[in-house]
Amino acid sequence: MARKTTAVIIVAAGRGERAGTANGSLPKQYRHLLGEAVLSRTVRAFLASEAIDHVVPVINADHAGHYAALGLDHPRLMPPILGGATRQASVLAGLQAVGAKRPDHVLIQDAARPLVTRDIIEGVMAALAASDGALPAVPVTDTIKRSPDGTTVTATEDRNTLFSAQTPQGFRYPQILSAHMRAAALPRDFTDDAMIAEWAGLKVVLTLGNTRNIKITAPEDFDRAERILTGGHLAMETRVGTGFDVHAFEAGDAVWLGGIEIPHTRKLKGHSDADVALHALTDAIYGALGEGDIGQHFPPSDPQWKGAPSRIFLEHAAGLVAARGGRIVNLDVTIVCEAPRIGAHVPAMRRAIAAVCGLGETRVAVKATTSERLGFTGREEGITAMASASIELPRQE
Template sequence: MSEFLAAMRSKSIAVIIVAAGRGERANAHTAPDPKQYRPLGGVPTLTRTVGAFLAVPEITSVVAVIHPDHADRYAALKLVDDRLLPPIIGGDNRQASVLAGLKALAPARPDLVLIQDAARPFATPKLISDVIAALARYDGALPALAVTDTIKRSSDGTQIVATEDRQQLFAAQTPQGFRFGQIFSAHMRAATIRRQFTDDAEIAEWAGLGVAMVKGDPNNLKLTYPGDFARAERILSGDHVMETRIGTGYDVHSFEPGDHIWLGGVRIAHKARLNGHSDSDVALHALTDAIYGAIGAGDIGVHFPPSDMQWKGAASTIFLKHAGGLVTKAQGRIINLDVTIVCEEPKIAPHAPAMRAVIAETLGIAPARVAIKATTSEKLGFVGRQEGIVAMASASIEVPRVD
């Protein structure tokens, strides 16, 4: 992370997702839903777009601007995150909808704001971070791609009157980022004149703000026509977009007087209990750390500090569910989980099916994606002396590739 992005932790960065259109051009007769709610790889497009920004830790708030007729559709997405604000109703056109979003954010007065089309679900963390970083030097920034085709100009759509210099032409994408106060003021002024601007960068240029370009992403396409969804599905299925990551976890807890232990989310009667701050479920702790590791999200101690008394005696399924939620926010999926428990007693095999079921239900995955194994230490070491239990875990996660 750049020094600027590190500094952003002390600043507020809001995101406006513009989702107030009907998306009629993208709808074939077999796709009645507006494009922002149409499934893409089994996940609604708007869910993917919102998730792309919630996957960036520097983002402090996200608000969707929706069509007045789409409140039920939005609610059906069941989007939940502390940074996600209630949706607001948009205007008659994109420019009016963005202004509605800016007005909704105005009381909080964020330092920066990113404006994103709901129909661009493939914005990567790197692309988003590049736009944010450019705002250290410029009033505004947007991703753009150099035009590679020869561009012709025609006044009637038939006869060519000029050939443009493509070396000076770039195709604009979103998110487009700005310093909040400046773009809010520019939008307010633009609303007083009889002119419709094509995007927020054009409003910024009209207002005299300096707008820079960062390198765009060819896969950051905007879903406009039915064929765009076919291309998007190909992007999702291609290995050039998704990558598999492996995380590992290790945990150990000692025994103390008691009559049961928690392992894999299952209560097991035993002659002692495991010592620890939460319920001391050594298996779920190792597994949670493995998932965090696969997505580069630290460990349990980062998210649930043992110094915080609210986690005293807490069920470790809370930690596991949080880790799974981060995978979802990163637009990823869990491929498989593998847990090995090392102990002399109790016997693990009779409880393994129940452990698999608890883990699968907590993470919303199939039990077939969870493996529970057990072994002893052949009476060697502290495990062999029955002084504690060790657990090791690995997690295989598929997430969007970050170059």
């Protein structure tokens, strides 16, 4: 008996607006997932199987340039065709495009499911030997409520009979093409191809899906997909920022420096407590985040920050890192002054900075030097500080 031939239609004509945008208006299927475009990953998953004879991507007319930039090339990969105004129309266009290849079976796959596995694909293909159609599915684990008006619960469904459908959905080619052509004439919205097959009276069976075979729909799905690909660990990127600050002396009896108060013959002049070291560190973290500087977050024109302890600013910057799912790797600050002498106070400064940022002391470096009596610091007119911050954030486009 001759081997059955199989074509794959990868539906990639959507605009992907619910997933947000990156790199301007780049649709989700062209965004990168761990360095590779989502659509490229999906195409590669099917070309990896020798049992697949033809793969045809269905793309949006406005995305031709995005598709060309992927550089996809394979003997079994057909040129992309243009989709329609709806998913249903795009699938029909794909079915008609592979007609010249006369496939026995066809698999219909969402481009936004790049984590589909060989086991899922082969399970669907095997089921077509005895059924008109097949789709991978996973049991519903949540309790499902029915509410016709979206506010009042009228029933609780038996979740033991409910399953979440995935793709690829497979069919015998002549039957699904006929069903799609007839469905196209109806004023009815079919949510997937199995629904059209069911309407046409075809026998559709369930095959084993996988909870990892997610569809990228919302922005957070990119993070979820990366966790799956990296074994549960979100892919991170390193960011580095720098900070610089200067404050002059004025009459006083102590300076705030590195989060501690040091007795001195003068104090530093500023709207807050003028802790030049913490200001430089705060700006370094803001820089690594791409979040401006202290003046934007705590304007000196705002009277509420008059005399404020600078740890508030550093706490805010560290909080922004945490809020974005990141962490501070290390902080490094160099203080330049002739007086007061800094060396004996370095351990206390490291403890204070580490406590504010929730770090171990080994991740905080405080160094001090003089300017060899040169410049305003050499004339003991003030203190300057330079800082750097290294942070890790979830990878972004």
